[in-house]
Amino acid sequence: MLTRFNSILIFKIVRSCVPFLILGSVIFFSCEEAKYELDNPNDPENMDLDPPALFFHPPEINTTMDSSFSVELYGLKLKPAAAAHLDVRYDWGSVQIDSVVADTFFQSENDPVQIVIDEQGILDIFIYLLPDTESDENEGGTWPLATIYMHPVSTGESELLFGENTRLRDANNDSVRIKSFGSGFINVE
Amino acid sequence: MMSIIRGIIIIHLVSLCLAAEITKSVSLKTGNQLAVLEFEGWAVSEPLTEFITEEFRETVRDLKIFQVQDRGITNQLKIFKPRKKDYWACWSEECAIDLGRHLGVNYVIAGNIQKKGDDEFLIKGRLFSVDMETLLNEFAMSSSGITDSLLLEMKKMAYNVSGLPVPDTLSVGTDMSQVATTEDIKRKRQWIQLPPIPSKIKALMMSTALPGSGQIWAERKYPGYGFMGTEATLGIAAFIAYYQYDKAWGGFQETYIAYQSETDPHELMELRPQIIQYAADSRKYNALIKNIRSVGLSIWAVNMVHAYLVAPNDDFFDGEYFFDLEYKPDVNQVQFNINF
Numbered sequence: 001m002l003t004r005f006n007s008i009l010i011f012k013i014v015r016s017c018v019p020f021l022i023l024g025s026v027i028f029f030s031c032e033e034a035k036y037e038l039d040n041p042n043d044p045e046n047m048d049l050d051p052p053a054l055f056f057h058p059p060e061i062n063t064t065m066d067s068s069f070s071v072e073l074y075g076l077k078l079k080p081a082a083a084a085h086l087d088v089r090y091d092w093g094s095v096q097i098d099s100v101v102a103d104t105f106f107q108s109e110n111d112p113v114q115i116v117i118d119e120q121g122i123l124d125i126f127i128y129l130l131p132d133t134e135s136d137e138n139e140g141g142t143w144p145l146a147t148i149y150m151h152p153v154s155t156g157e158s159e160l161l162f163g164e165n166t167r168l169r170d171a172n173n174d175s176v177r178i179k180s181f182g183s184g185f186i187n188v189e
Numbered sequence: 190m191m192s193i194i195r196g197i198i199i200i201h202l203v204s205l206c207l208a209a210e211i212t213k214s215v216s217l218k219t220g221n222q223l224a225v226l227e228f229e230g231w232a233v234s235e236p237l238t239e240f241i242t243e244e245f246r247e248t249v250r251d252l253k254i255f256q257v258q259d260r261g262i263t264n265q266l267k268i269f270k271p272r273k274k275d276y277w278a279c280w281s282e283e284c285a286i287d288l289g290r291h292l293g294v295n296y297v298i299a300g301n302i303q304k305k306g307d308d309e310f311l312i313k314g315r316l317f318s319v320d321m322e323t324l325l326n327e328f329a330m331s332s333s334g335i336t337d338s339l340l341l342e343m344k345k346m347a348y349n350v351s352g353l354p355v356p357d358t359l360s361v362g363t364d365m366s367q368v369a370t371t372e373d374i375k376r377k378r379q380w381i382q383l384p385p386i387p388s389k390i391k392a393l394m395m396s397t398a399l400p401g402s403g404q405i406w407a408e409r410k411y412p413g414y415g416f417m418g419t420e421a422t423l424g425i426a427a428f429i430a431y432y433q434y435d436k437a438w439g440g441f442q443e444t445y446i447a448y449q450s451e452t453d454p455h456e457l458m459e460l461r462p463q464i465i466q467y468a469a470d471s472r473k474y475n476a477l478i479k480n481i482r483s484v485g486l487s488i489w490a491v492n493m494v495h496a497y498l499v500a501p502n503d504d505f506f507d508g509e510y511f512f513d514l515e516y517k518p519d520v521n522q523v524q525f526n527i528n529f
Contacts, residue, residue, distance in 0.1 A: 031434060031475045034441050034468035040448055043457040057454055074454055104455075142458045 044076045044142065047182055051077035054086075055182025056160050057144070062187045068098060068151040071160065071184060072144040073125075075105055075168075078178070082137040082171040083128045084145055087163030092121035094158035095150045095186060102127045103144035108135065114146070122163065123148070137171040152188035160184030220320070222294040223255035226279055227264065229301035233310070238302055241343050248347035249298075255351065258294055282317060282324055289319035296325075298350060305331070312342055316350055326350070392500030396493050403496030412499070416492040423485040427478055434474035441467035498523075 039046060042058065049055055053076040063069045073086055084106070090097075097118045106112035110130035117124040125146055129138060161183050168176035225246045230238035243260060250257040279285050279299045289297040300314035309331065316326040328349050332342040348355045386394075388407070396403030400420040404413030444467060448460040517524055 031431070031478055032438070033475060034438070034471045036441075036445050036464060036468055038448065038461055038464065040451065040457055042452045042454055043448075043461065044454045045458075045461060058452070076454070076458075142455050144455070 044074070049076055049182055050180040052079060052176070052178055053077070053180040053182065054145075054162055054166065054178055056184030058184075059182060060185045060187075062189070063152060064189050065152050065155060068149060070147050070149045072103065073146045073148065074142070074144050074182075076142050078105070078140045078142070078168065079176045080137045080140040080170055081105075081129075081168040081176045082131075083126070083169045085165060085167050086123075086125040086127070086146060087165035088123040088125065088148070089159075089161040089163050090121055090123065090150075091158030091186075094154050094156055094188060095152050097123055098149040098151060100125055100149070101147045103146050105138060105143040105145045108132045108138070124165070131171075152186075155188045157188075158186045160186065220295050221255050222258065223249065223296040223298065224258040224262075224289060224292045224294040225249065226285075226288065226297060226299045228299075228312075228314075231301060232304035233302050241302065241340065244340055245298075245343045245347055248344045249351060252347060252351045252353060254353065255296060258292060262292070280315070282322065285315070285317040286319050286322050289317065295320050300328075310342075312346060314346055314350065389497050389500040389502065392496040393493055396496030397489075400489055400492040404492075404499055407496070407500040409499045412495060416488065416495070419488055420485060420492070423481050423488070427481045427485070430474050430477040430481060434471055434478060437467050437470035437474060441471055 044051075044053075044055065047055060047059065055074050055076060057072040057074045061069055061071060073088070100114065100116045100123070102112045102114045106127050106129040108129055109132035112130060113128040115124075115126040117126075127146060129136070131137075162181040166178070166181070168178065170176055225242060228238050228242045228245070246257050246260060249255055279288055279297075280301075285297045285299050289295070295318065297317045297319060298314055299317070300312065303311045303313070305311050312328075312330045312332065314328040315324055316328075317323070318325050326349075328346050330342045330346055345355050392403030392407050394403070395406055396416070399417070401413040401415065401417030404410070404416060406413075441464065444460050444463045448457060448464055451457050451460060
């Protein structure tokens with residue numbers, strides 16, 4: 001014996017679901033595959049650095065005579081540290097240092113102590129983390145150590161380099177290993 | 190000599206008359222056996238069809254035109270010679286004559302009762318001659334109202350089958366406009382009726398639109414609900430997978446756009462693994478959706494074939510038109526036949 005279609009309750013229920021089924025079938029055929037390229041030039045992974053490392057950010061600066069600029073001294077995947085001596089070499093005939101500010105890496109509940117010595121193209125920055133009740137050293141990672149503000153004095157191209165005295169120390173005054181150093185490039189027009 | 194010839198002629202005439210008499214009496218004695226097969230009910234309960242069929246038998250029997258076979262004997266065929274089909278329908282000449290021979294009758298009546306609306310029934314009947322191997326007459330009547338009206342129509346049909354005029358007593362109090370002959374019904378429906386769709390094709394179409402519905406329509410409820418449930422489960426699984434995919438895809442797009450515009454190395458270092466994770470998640474859920482879709486489509490296809498196989502054959506299409514898929518248990522194969 002055959003049963004009438006309309007007399008079956010479930011068909012009445014299912015009939016209301018038909019738009020969702022159609023929508024669902026459309027959805028099933030419209031899924032995209034994720035395609036991506038992680039090629040951002042500011043991504044430290046694209047800078048050919050072997051972590052832990054120090055580098056300048058941005059690595060390339062294009063500026064003009066009438067404008068000042070800043071560059072961050074960045075640490076990549078650094079181990080926990082409590083102090084740093086950053087030896088920065090620059091072309092003192094091309095740019096002049098305005099100021100240096102300690103950045104996030106050594107920031108605790110207290111502001112870090114910093115000493116800056118700028119002498120004919122050699123900038124020595126000493127930064128010390130001031131311990132608080134929680135810790136006497138930071139957790140390491142990828143953070144900016146300091147920001148250097150400068151302005152050009154002549155047109156031309158010059159380089160920013162880390163000197164051989166650059167080093168980091170932990171709370172026990174042990175050396176924190178840095179495997180590679182990046183360089184910076186300044187182009188003044 | 191002439192007297193001898195006259196005597197021979199008289200003997201021949203007498204024997205011829207006697208022979209005619211004997212033939213007639215044999216014809217009367219054996220030529221009016223009638224079996225009324227149980228009417229097939231479409232959206233009509235089985236007890237009701239049984240009751241109405243029996244009333245029809247009784248009415249035909251009372252009219253004394255046919256010797257109507259008892260219900261018990263007719264239904265014995267169900268037990269001793271069960272048919273492959275799961276329903277008791279016999280609408281074609283071949284089927285009816287075959288059954289008639291098994292039952293040892295001269296005539297067979299087969300029919301069905303279809304419920305057309307809430308209170309509307311369409312009764313169809315066919316009178317087959319087993320001896321002549323042909324369809325003698327076809328009857329159709331529509332009835333609206335309660336079961337009493339249906340019974341009345343069956344009685345009218347009994348008169349029609351017996352070749353007797355319907356008495357006025359059966360017409361009193363009924364709306365004669367509802368009584369329609371086959372020709373009337375055909376004429377009325379010529380404007381609105383689409384070409385008949387074979388039940389197998391109908392079941393196939395239903396199961397194509399909604400898995401399992403063709404099987405349920407063909408009274409194969411368990412496989413029908415099985416297919417429907419399986420597809421519904423896969424659908425839900427696909428929706429869950431899609432929800433997860435959508436979440437991962439949204440996260441991927443958001444982080445990837447941020448990555449492309451970001452300049453801070455620390456933020457970029459944070460975004461990089463997120464992008465990789467979101468992309469991996471979106472690929473994973475997309476693959477899951479594709480797998481579910483493949484499984485779902487396979488089951489959908491199986492469901493369509495199954496619906497076609499389990500749906501009943503229509504006599505007006507069976508073996509005469511279109512194609513036919515039939516399972517042959519003796520060779521354990523499904524055979525595909527095309528007939529024009």
